[in-house]
Amino acid sequence: MKKIVLTGAHGALGTVLRGPLSRMADTLLSTDIAGPPKTLMDNETWVHADLSDYAQIAPLLEGAEMVVHFGAIVDEKPFEELLGPNFVGAYNIWEAAHQHGLRRVVYASSIHAVGLWETNAGIDTEAPQRPDTFYGLAKCFAEDLGRMYWEKRGLEAVCLRILSCTPEPQNARALGTWLSHRDLVQLVTRAIETPQTGFTVAFGVSGNDRAPVSNARVPFLGYRPKDNAENWAPSLLAMARPDPMDPAQACLGGPFASVPLGESGVAGIRAMSTGERDGT
Template sequence: MSKIVLTGAAGALGGRLRAPLARLADTLVSTDLAESLDGLADNETYVKADVGDAAAMMELIEGADMVVHFGAIPDEAPFEEILHSNFLGAYNVWNAAQKHGTRRIIYASSIHAMGMYPKTVQITTDMPHRPDTFYGLSKCFAEDMASMYWDKYGLEAVCLRIYSASGPVQNARALGSWLSYDDLIQLVEKSVTSPITGFAVIYGVSNNDRSPVDNSKASFLGYRPKDNAEDYAAEILAKTPVADPQDKGQMCHGGPFATVPLGVSGVQFIKKMSEGN
């Protein structure tokens, strides 16, 4: 294809997508709030821009065949901050894509759109939202907007409910929720190259024996995850205390995000837990 726009290109996940996406298009336009990016591909350009700036998104997305939208606050935060980057940012991307005739948006949604469901419930892609934070609520908004723009304008969207994207598995929760970086790249590549997607919601998980989600509807993409968190199970479980069934942080799909007060960083909460504070 001619042009792909990647938002959130300086982020932990967006940064891993730059090289694979550059191989799929004549031009990759990467954007984020960083001043610059190192290691640009020969066909990659970088533009510093705020997804909350409507004019900037309108200019960037002009001529794009697809947008891979990973640009947002990746954590719980005060509502006003989430409103700008996650709610308004998503609207600006969809509005610009529709105005310019972009074919498809691949969106970094999150399990936190469903975070208050108990882990004893295997969640599907067609169950009602049940967000755990303002952050999760922003993902619900963008998914519903994606559905509306598909129904109204035929703008395709693949919403990837990413669970726990990381390197090696770090904790017991990730034995079910892990998404390896290699499987993340495969999932995004398949979302870009699939001939037809319409509006789709897909769970971003690897081929885990303990996966708590039903991802059967991802098969049409050709997504076949290769990694399995069970490879880490013996080591992880040997050092994991018995779970407390009264602790929503252990019993809900959203993990610690199910317990933090609204507006308080879930990432910092997890860090304090890991440090024993």
């Protein structure tokens, strides 16, 4: 490809993706409200921009074939704080992609779009949305936006519902929800390289024996995860055992399923295990 745009490029997952994406295009345009990092890839351009400002975002997509949209506030906040970056920002990306004739948006959705589903429900990608927070609601909004832009304007979208993406699984819950960095890169690569996707939802989860969700309906993406959290089971199960009556343990959204609306879910995750980063 001539050009790929990556939003949220200074975030934890955007940082993982910059190198692989730079090798897939002549030019990688990375953008974030933070940064730039100390070093850039040889073919990478960095632009500081606010997702909530269409005038700043739209010009960045000119000449691109695809945009990998990972930019957002990555925690539960009051609705008013999420409105600009997470809701309006998603609209700005899709509208700019349409205006500049892009082929596809690859979007970092989240398990929190379905976070109030029970962990043991065994849902697949056709399960109805059940957001657990305003943050999860923003992911539902962007998914619906993606479906509408595909059906009304022919702009493809692959929405990746990321579970828990960390270098290693951090607690007993992550035995099911973990997405390794290697599998994240593979999943995003498949979302870009698949010839035709239309509107597609896929779960961002590694090949865990205890994975609580299924990608069986989207085999055409060719995503075949390489990693399995079960390798960490002995040490993780030696930690505090989950309480099956606690929504933070019984629902897919983890602590996001139990916090009051507008209050941090990441804080609950940190209480479960130091340093875990859930979703995106």
